[in-house]
Amino acid sequence: xxxxxxxxxxxxxxxxxxxxxxxxxxxxxxxxxxxxxxxxxxxxxxxxxxxxxxxxxxxxxxxxxxxxxxxxxxxx
Numbered sequence: 177x178x179x180x181x182x183x184x185x186x187x188x189x190x191x192x193x194x195x196x197x198x199x200x201x202x203x204x205x206x207x208x209x210x211x212x213x214x215x216x217x218x219x220x221x222x223x224x225x226x227x228x229x230x231x232x233x234x235x236x237x238x239x240x241x242x243x244x245x246x247x248x249x250x251x252x
Contacts, residue, residue: 177194178193178194178200179191179194188202188203188204188205189202189203189204190202199216200219201213201219
């Protein structure tokens with residue numbers, strides 16, 4: 177029961193379940209036009225802890241237009 181939600185610039189696609197409200201993923205683009213995907217890891221059923229630990233992480237601070245790791249990452 178996924179539905180797409182667009183706001184502000186209407187360019188980034190935010191998908192959520194109409195039934196429960198969970199946002200499993202989104203599709204957007206970087207400032208240079210590359211397509212990016214954001215995935216809610218809680219929605220992955222078969223991923224092992226090792227696979228999740230090995231997944232690349234890109235830190236994006238859209239408010240300040242920075243792509244660097246935050247000082248504290250212990251909660252990730």
